[in-house]
Amino acid sequence: MTESRRLGLRIALPAIGVAVALLLAGCSSSGGASSTSAASKTNFGGVKLTVWNSIDYNPYEAQQKSFFEKCGKKLGITVDDQTINGDYASALLKAAGSKSLPGIVQLSTDVELPTLAAEGALANLHSLGVSTEGESSSVSSLGTYKGTLYGLPSNIENYAIFYDKVAFANAGISTPPATFADFVADAKKVTSSTEAGVAFSGQSGDGSVAAYFLPWILSAGGNPADPTNPGTIAAVNLYKKLVANGSLSKEFVDWGWNSTDQWTAGKAVITVDGPWELVDSSLKVKYATAPFPTLKAGQKPQVGLLGYAYGVSATLSSKEQQAAAALIQCRSSEANQVATAIAGGYIPALTAAQQAFVAKVPSAKSFVDAVPTAYNPAKLGTKWNTLQNVFAAALQDAATNGDSAEQALAKAAQAKGQ
């Protein structure tokens, strides 16, 4: 399960690059939707809709099928729920290019949603009466492109610190580190000959650095758009210090999403990971989660946020669009979101569902607490692709070649034209 999701993230960016080559024609918006609140209607007898899901593992797959079919039955819609295996981005863009996008599509909010929305392939959900009420603004904004709602976020992902409680207790550490300095000191304390203090990713190209390093920049008060600002320098310095004091193996430069394998295998005490670990029953580590430490005491930690949203094809008729809007609103009910979170290890999009998830899985609190102030890196647009490479190059340079964080970031930024 976890591997499947990591794989999806790993291939998402390269895949979209290849996939767009298959788009031969732009897509146009039908714009024929009624402005009445379709999502509140209850009967669409005769409407048939196809749903495409991208998350291809069970129990998630079977669960979504069940949700859509139940909602379809309730609304009088015949639903054909499909999960697309393999290169979903290619399939999506090929369908959009040939104007044969299915009625409802699941979209990653960082790449797929803005790509399709920019080409007019998605319907405006506001005009169809879809509501994001109950979601914090950081979550609802994930489904928007240039201020228009094109996707209803159903589940989201962010990151938190995972640590081995036993190792912390053995080292006499009673509370998780609150500042970068505490983090460096605690990592050093828990490092032993058999277990590293920390496992982070540092490899360029697979997107993991963007996910796992971004919270450190933000929690140092940094601006991810500016690679040479003090917060980013402080975040690179943190990695450099951890390597220098032996808490983090310099092999982290070769670790991508699999960096967390070091932690799950008991070879590291602390790592950064996503919510999928919260529901992994095979984990042997007795762990706890914590929010990211901040550069200085009293600062607020911040994380990056991405998610999955359901969009409606702009090529549907007005009636079908209204039916699709009602269907995704039904699918995104609080109960369904909580069930998805528990089964799949996602954070629900609805605030009430998040609280219910925390009640069931208490270690999710660090994730949920970070949602309202989370940062959406998709707003950096295509620049984010370049910045990810800048950060990876700077981390590697500072940690292995002995350059200062300032030098490494300046060099990497210059090399990548930032």
Next chain:
Amino acid sequence: MTEAPAVRRRRSGRPVPDRRRLSLASRRRAELWTFLVPAIVFFAVFFVYPLGYGVYMSTTNFTTATFFTGQSPFVGLANFIAIFQDPVLGKAIVNTLLITVASVVVELVVGLALALLFNRRFPGSRWLPTLILLPWLLPSVVIGTIWKWLLAGDGAVNGILSSLHLPQDTWLADPATALGAVIVVSIWGSLPYWSIILSAALKQVPEDQLEASQLDGADGWQRLVHIVIPTIWPVISVLVVMSVVYTLLIVDIVLVLTGGGPADDTATLGLLSYRSAFDLFQFGDAAAYGMLLLLISLAFAIVYTWLSGRQERRAE
């Protein structure tokens, strides 16, 4: 109604060939084109067009938006200027050439040594060549994954070194050893190919010449230098050309082993092209890197052709 005569006749009464029938020369030309056209079409579709499209892309601002809009503005040499301003380019060119030269030299020397070994009879001499072929049968990505595990800090290589009380390292993360590790893995993957081809070539070396030289007192080294290598030289030169071109394009092994790191210390031209296309979606820059690789390959091909020609002229 009268029927048209099938064959006109000369006054002497001998039949005259119908004008519609082709002359021998024309038939030969037609046959020639019948065989040539498929080859020309194949060459045009699969070589000229992709190459031409690569050249075109390298002179345009070709991004993901191009696939939607169909527009890629002509930018002249701007992509080439951009890649030449990349500070990593120099390192990537040096790394690419280092990997290529080191790989080809080691593959030639060790491959020949293995081929000579396989030409002797010893216990296991029948199955060993087959066994050693296995790495060549593996996809590069699998080779990279296996070696990434072997060379990891807690991997098998360090395990063996530790048991022998020898110094260990994080081979792929240390700037001093990462490039060497990439070269070793590249050689490991290609060596079987060299040894098998050279082993087959060695069978062409005349036994009588070897025996005669032995009777004349030539030692093993002299027989190798004066008889064996000159005999198999055409095979060696073809292997060198193929291996140089193949290794210049190295991407997959580097991508899996180090991703070009640490700090771009193992970056190659192929990797920079891959990154431009699939990390940054700058297809114009990626094509420019590709053109640079093509120029290097062409330079090598020109030098090789010139040297071969000179050698042939000397032989005449």
